[in-house]
Amino acid sequence: MTLGEIAAAVGGTVRDGFDEVTVTAPVVFDSRRIEPGGMFVALPGERVDGHDYAAQAVEAGAVAVLASRPVGVPAVVVDDVPTAYGRLARTVVDRLPDTTVIGVTGSVGKTSTKDILAQVLSAFGETVANRASNNNELGLPYTVTRATADTRYLVLEMGARGVGHVAYLTRLAPPSVSVVTRVGHAHLGEFGSVENIALAKGEIVEALPGEGGLAVLNGDDPLVAAMATRTRARVLTYGIDGPADVRAEDVTVDELGRAAFRLVHEGKTAQVRLRLYGLHQASNALAAATVALGLGHPIGAVAEALSRAEAVSPGRMQVTTRPDGVTIINDAYNAAPDAMRAALRALSTMTGGERRAVAVLGEMAELGEHAAQVHREIGRQVVEAGAGWLVAIGGADAAHYAAGADGGATVVDRAADVAAAWELLRDGLRPGDVVLVKAANSAGLLTLADKLVEEPGAVTA
Secondary structure, three states: HHHHHHHHHHHHHEOOOOOOOOOOOEEOOHHHHHOOOOOEEOOOOOOOOOHHHHHHHHHHOOOOEEOOOOOOEEEEEEEHHHHHHHHHHHHHHOOOOOOEEEEHHHHHOHHHHHHHHHHHHHOOEEEEEEEOOOOOHHHHHHHOOOOOOOOOEEEOOOOOOOOHHHHHHHHHOOOOOOEOOOOOOOOOHHHHHHHHHHHHHHHHHOOOOOOOOEEEEOOOHHHHHHHHHOOOOOEEEEEEEOOOOOEEEEEEEEEEEEEEEEEOOOOOOEEEEEEEEOOHHHHHHHHHHHHHHHOOOOOHHHHHHHHHOOOOOOOOEEEEEOOOOOEEEEEEOOOHHHHHHHHHHHHHHHHHOOEEEEEEEEEOOOOOEEEHHHHHHHHHHHHHOOEEEEEEEEEHHHHHHHHHHOOOOOOEEEOOOHHHHHHHHHHHHHOEEEEEEEEEHHOHHHHHHHHHHOOOOOEOO
């Protein structure tokens, strides 16, 4: 698009540049991601103002800046930069009529499902998807502007911190396929109730067109399955535990916690053997398979693509074995209660009953008045998972982890912060240990996981 076209789309004016200049690369809000021919979004912030980096962005290859004031370099100047960024995303989507837009949301599993789905659909055409969890009002426009006329599938993870958030994202990029993975307790403190979470997540289904739309719903979650009544689009359910249109049967897990199953749809079957760790990945893979099957792809090819899929987002069940035989499960990007339980089950499986399981847990966030109870429950589940050692990192909620595990066979240590936890683990880990590192992103345990795998010659599984 030219700067003139962009200005018209977002209600801005071109300053210090020419309308005819064309943007040929993504529109980014991080100056470190500038590509030649791209555009930089100057976002105001409490600590850093993107406008201060406008000249630097142009030097790095940007042809212009989306800004709220003139910045001395070519710019499209608007009243509100984030709103204009969203309008630009919608304009880009509208200019790609041959691209299928797929929205993915849920309290648990949406990032992994998005990653698997993007890899599966890549087997059938050029696919663009969010990197990591760029799933909000800034990450979605960034992802959309990476799409081109050659993009066949645009897979968009859509997050929410309140009712109306997903609806807003679907207005920026209206999906023709919507996926809901699960309704859980993530962000319960902000939503207020599980019912409100279901209300918010279901907005992605309501955004579907009545004709030609497809809703892919987790039939094992009653709150998700009930969303079928919120759309006139075609509905496909997936499930393991009960009746569903697409099913995983004869699910098994190997000694490393990787699931295998028979994929079943409309009387046809195909075998899937995942490279992903954790039984919960079977449900995520099934969601991705249901989308691909719903789009008309053959079950055999879908199963083959599923079996090749790998973990691609950092801090999402990334497994590394060090030279000393210690295995690190880096699942530290985020932690909702349901995801924490799934990770503990994977930890238990991967020890094989012979290796020591070590749970390194930081606090979960945004649970509101339920925080103490939920952290205690997770502490009890650490014991039930057979963990030999719990390192609980943080303040009051970490104390609740410890209280929940008290009285069991698990040795419990408290660490005030990542530095203290590192000292405990550096001195206390033994060859052969299997270590799960998991917490809310705000706890900062990604850095701890990185330190734990920084042994020379570590081999990523």
